[in-house]
Amino acid sequence: MHANAKDFKQNAHRALNDAFLQGAIRKATQRFVNERTHAVAERPDFEALRERGRAIKQEALDRLPDLLQEFEDNVISSGGQVHWARDAEEAQQIIVRIARNAGVKTIVKSKSMTTEEIGLNPVLEREGFVPVETDLGEYILQLDDDYPSHIIAPAVHKTKEDVANIFERRLHVKNPPEAGIPGLNAIARKALRGNFLKAEMGLTGANLACAETGTIVLVENEGNICLTTALPRIHVALVGIEKVVPRFDDLSTMLMLLPRSATGQRLGSYTSFITGIAKNGEEGPEQFHVVLLDNGRSRIYADEHLRGSLRCIRCGACLNACPVYNRTGGHAYGWVYPGPIGAVITPQYLGLAEAPELPYASSLCGACYEVCPVKIEIPHMLLELRGQVAQGTAQRAPVKRPFLEALSFRAFAFAAQRPALWRLLSGIGRRVLRSKASGATIPSVPLPVLQDWTRDRDLPTPPADGFLEQWRTRRGNKGDDA
Ligand code: SF4
Structure with missing residues (x-):
């Protein structure tokens, strides 16, 4: 996607004048907030759980080079292949090469912010492949040539009427508004099912990557990830290097935190643990590739004040809690990652000169920190970035204030x-x-x-x-x- 994080103020003003957007965002985020509150209340030890989650992710950062090596060794020993990508372009080239070598045409994709981050779909299309998003929200956005506005609910800015119009226009379905939400789901399911069956490659991200076993973990509610990883003969997972955790035992803690914080569920409807390729006549992919992506993460890692932002497990809870996100929605932030965590990491990925307003897109009320399952000190990081803006110590060009x-x-x-x-x-x-x-x-x-x-x-x-x-x-x- 084209980044316009420089224009946050202008984007925000546009969003504030969009009455529909205001209603849709508030309704969705309020639902997530309520569900999360309920799910957290069920666990009187939630604070201790948060502390455990913070400690696991912090240990992972402290031992990152060793853990990545251990993860790679274990993926290879279970029959998989590991590729290292310094930046978006290298990751795109690796994925295109894998697909080309295997004679792939159709690629089914699960929702992955990391593939959004490297702008993968346009590259795959340009190279002659047919990438098909299979998460319902992402599928709607792909049909409408749009991009996500929330980390876990990408099409939160669309009404059901919008979706019906998109299906009518792109899938040539007659009178879809009469179908209602279950009917719209059925239309999408029918359109997608054939793609699962004909795709030669499944492309996913990963919520977690376990160094001890070389396992990647994927959490979902729609079942599309199960199909994406099981039906095609090749599975490629694009994984940010910060997704690694040390031990298999750590996964249970992270899986108690992630769905509760994201959607207020005790567990996602489906949780897939994927280790290597199918063996001895088992069903599943013949090839399993993990592309480990840096793309600026090492630079963030080198900054002791901002390194903690790599603990993020992309649950979206800070977006739902944020009074700024609740009014502007996600597109105002101008890049893949919106909300408070986006305000912290976008300036680090793109450079402060490309997103000088984002550190100010916060009232510093601390609600993001209160809900963060891995206790990322977002307000402190925003202040650090504001300091860098004011002092002109941005990583790239110094920022000129009015x-x-x-x-x-x-x-x-x-x-x-x-x-x-x-x-x-x-x-x-x-x-x-x-x-x-x-x-x-x-x-x-x-x-x-x-x-x-x-x-x-x-x-x-x-x-x-x-x-x-x-x-x-x-x-x-x-x-x-x-
Ligand atoms: S910063 Fe924390 S609350 Fe926000 S998405 Fe990341 S893990 Fe979730």
Whole structure:
């Protein structure tokens, strides 16, 4: 997909004016939030579980090179093949080569944000293959030439009427609106089933990769992943290097956290553990390829402040909890990964200069951290990225802030370091603002720097006494112990 993460503000304004989008996003995320709350309440030990999940993923990061080597050895010893891809282009080439060598035409795909990340479908089409998305949401988006707006519910921005129109237009189904949701599901199922049967290759991501056994784990609700990995004679899994966990025993902890956080389920409807190829007359693929993808992850790994973002298991809980995502939806973030985790990782993948607004797409309320099953400190990371933006220490080109904003912060820093000047200016500012206020708030302050803020929010009227005056008064009242 074409990245337009630079335009977050503009994208967000467009989304805020889209009444349908507002309703659809809020309805979907509220449902996920409610389901998650219910599922978490069933486990009084959920906090301990979160801590275990954090520790497993942190250990995996601490031992990442060794674990990846162990994973590779175990995939190979169970009959699979491992390919290392430095970046998106290399991963695309590896997958095309595997498909070409095996005389593949049709490729069935399960939902995979990693294949979205490397922009795989257009490349496969250009090379003459027929990639077919088999997750219902992804299938709808593929038919409509659209892209996901949520990590686990990719077509959350579409109504059932939209879907009916897409099916009518692309699948030539007569009067699909009358079919209702079950009918629409049936139309998609019928259209997809034939592809499973004729596809020579199944392409998936992986939710987890176990170093100890060389197993990949895939969680789903629709059954399409089972078919994608079992029916075609070749299975290719594109796996980000951060998906590895050390031990088979760790999988149970991660599988207690992932579906609860994602959809509020105790378990996904189907969980596939895939180790190697079919042997001794078993059913299943003759070839199993794992493509281990870096594509910027090593760069993130090298940053001690941001490395923790690689613990992400892509459950989407932080999106559902985020007041910003709840209003803007996913497309506003301008790349594959939306929401709070997208605001952290997109600037790292694309470079801060390509996504300078994203670290600011947050109220820093901390809701994302509260729900994250692996306790990623997203607000701290956003602050770190804001610091990098302000200081121009972005990994690529330094980011230019608007002149007025840069000047305001320089003036603030100058005054804040000089107590007498600060007292003088804050006293004048309080008086000016109080003289303009008629009630408890100042609805619209005609000052250039504050206008953006007060356009959408009320600015509380400042108190007559500032902090220092109040401090002195209280200290005086309470004596030296205050
Ligand atoms: S950051 Fe945490 S809550 Fe957000 S998608 Fe990743 S694991 Fe889930």
